Amino acid sequence: MINSYIFSEVELKWQNKWEQSGIFKVSQNLEELHKKPKYYILDMFPYPSGSGLHVGHPEGYTATDVIARIKRMQGFNVLHPMGWDAFGLPTERAAVRENTHPAIITKRNIGNFKKQIKRLGFSYDWSREIDTSNPDYYKWTQWIFLKLYKKGLAYLENVEVNWCQKLGTVLANEEIKDNKYIETGDPVERRVMRQWMLRITAYAERLLVDLDDVDWPENVKEMQRNWIGKSVKYEIDLQIENQDEKLKIYTANPEAINGCTFCVISSKHHLIEKLNLERFKMLKLDSENFGYFTGKYVIHPVNKKRLPLWCADYINEIDEMAIMAVPKINKKDNIFAKLHNLPIIDYEIINKIDYVGIEKVNYRLRDWLFSRQRYWGEPFPVLILSDDTIKILNEEELPVLLPAIDEYRSTGNCEPPLARATKDWLEVLQTDGTIAKRETNTMPQWAGSCWYYLRYLDPNNSFNLCNSEIEKYWMPVDLYIGGVEHAVLHLLYARFWHKVLYDCGVVSTKEPFKKLFNQGMILSNSYQDENGKYYFPEQVSQIGQNYYIKENNKIVKTQIEKMSKSRYNVINPDEVIDKYGADAMRLYELFMGPLDQVKQWETSGLEGVYRFIQRVWRMSLRNLSNINGKSCPKLWKTLNKTIKFSSERTIELKFNTVIAQLMIFVNEATSAPILPREILCTFIKILSPYAPHIAEEIWEKLGNDGFVANAEWPKFDEDQCIESEITIVVQINGKKRAEFLTSRGQTEEMIKSQALELDKIKILSQEGQIKKIIIIQDKIINFIT
């Protein structure tokens, strides 16, 4: 079977050749770098989970790889790195289960991920690989924390968290449903704990304004704007009747103050306590429209009437909130008023000049809760002195290494796992003889992913986070691709840190990511019981319309959801590659649909791209002609169109349409009477970013020197891309009724006279029914009757 393409051998061969030759390594030498323009293309690096890579990961990676390869062929220095967001909760859970050090589990998971990723033939510069849980890396995460602290952007505060007494630990929101731990049903309560906070709110305005300067999808910018939530509000102080206290209320509509019939204060407002309303504090305000009269009245600042003060939590998500209710115009106030029989009145709008409050700019954005009661994260580079004050460490003392501990769970006293460390880690003798204690909280997973794109630039620098000349050459990231689920949090946090680093003079750009693109998620079916617990597809069987857990026959519901480790619904790319090969896998990932759209994985769709690969192979085995490509005018034209199409649409990330065009070319070239070598060689070049393995193999077989990956991207002849003969559509009242072929670029008169020759139009014209004619050059003629 000489005609069949054995992908497994060929793909391994080229992956080895690429690695041995080091063609995807980028120079660290600045003089060398400055000879060419730069292109920094970045993937959101993965969290190496135990369940391995799923088919959703390589979607974005394939997209960036195609761009990286085409940019290299177009003469750019391309920085295309990969690494691991290695700290994180699931690894810690696995560590608890196996009682194995999370570093060992992480190493194992990274090994798996890397092996899986490498099978797809991506052109990463692996010499720049980073791992956020490596002390050489997290030293710099801690270093950035020191910068934040010195700038007054890190502080301690008592904050409510989800506490599970039974487990003696804090739980993530996703682990809780109806105040219970999903896995075991143990109750979860809100408990106040001392937490590190980052003052991201200090950067709210800049985070908002600088969105105007980046080339990001408008919807992502909009989500960030809404998240920051800038609003201009009026603050009005209302006298509380028979009290010294004043109540500060907020309103966006001060002109409507005369429509106010009552005021509402949130249940967590500090005045609740101050005004001796403790007995109400015990009440749970879980229903949105639940509320009670506090027994107090406030005085209307304009008409001096008494307004009842109610307590309810429908008003805002901010704890410290009070409003004037205008049930006539505000929907929520209206519902609340009707429910509690409060008056709804008509009123006159007051003039701006008579506003009784002060204008105040508000942001919805809250400060960032930056500590976790977990082991597998960066230790804070701080000491708690005997007088309970904070002392930060010197840069020379970094990194603060994670200590070895016996178990990866909270202590019996409900302290974080780090409290299990031995005294020589936990206690640090000070020069004055007192003993300082280490912080036992760790940083959240976001920390490492907030600045990793900088470390790729200079990954082995042990004196600096990265060399500033190198930083100036590569930054900003030209294209950043990752899942839309990161549209707000990761991207906002990373922007915040970047701006702080900019203020510290560490980086030269205000924004880290010039262009952003969010790939849509690949979804698949997941199964969940009534408590919200997930099951693997193997654990579930279908009977009729319903799904049951095999073990106990309990019914589960199914839904199409984002593929993720926590939902137990991932599809493994290894199986796909075993069956169809890496090139087919790459093509399918992109052929499925537009990159930014949500897609459901259907393995059957792989058949088509697999056949395409085989067709390309058979086509290349034909007897090639050495005649000039131009002597096959039709195929030459199609080739030029295909080069143009791919050159333009690949950069626009419309990969699915490019692959369709490549297929059109192959269909035509397969049935063409002769196939000139020149045409095939050019086609192989434009195929190579998409299906690099087969492209290299054919390139070599055609007798070319070197790698096709290093070949020059072909140019196209614009004249060849224009059709000289076109179809004019003839419409009557906007409906297509006929069409005719003619040459391009004719005048309206010429088009009109040709259309009037058509029988249908002739009759229409003779009956004198034509009232109006609309002609669109080279496209349409529309007769209106």
Add this chain to the structure above:
RNA sequence: GCCGGAAUGGCGGAACUGGUAGACGCGCUGGACUCAAAAUCCAGUGCCUUAUUGGCAUGUCGGUUCGAUUCCGACUUCCGGCACCA
């Protein structure tokens, strides 16, 4: 609930700036090759209508326009985010 998306044949999708709806692929049907099968190749394939130079079709309802998958308004369903999954 709030914020952001999506909806086109049996299926994934195409239509770049308001101008031929269904490119390309999957599936299906028929044919060629074969002892047979696989693979491959050729033809057909939105729905309705007996054919048609007919009618209906881009989630639903309405609007703007000579003309709407594309613009505007309302709605339905599904998906993502909502600050400790990342």
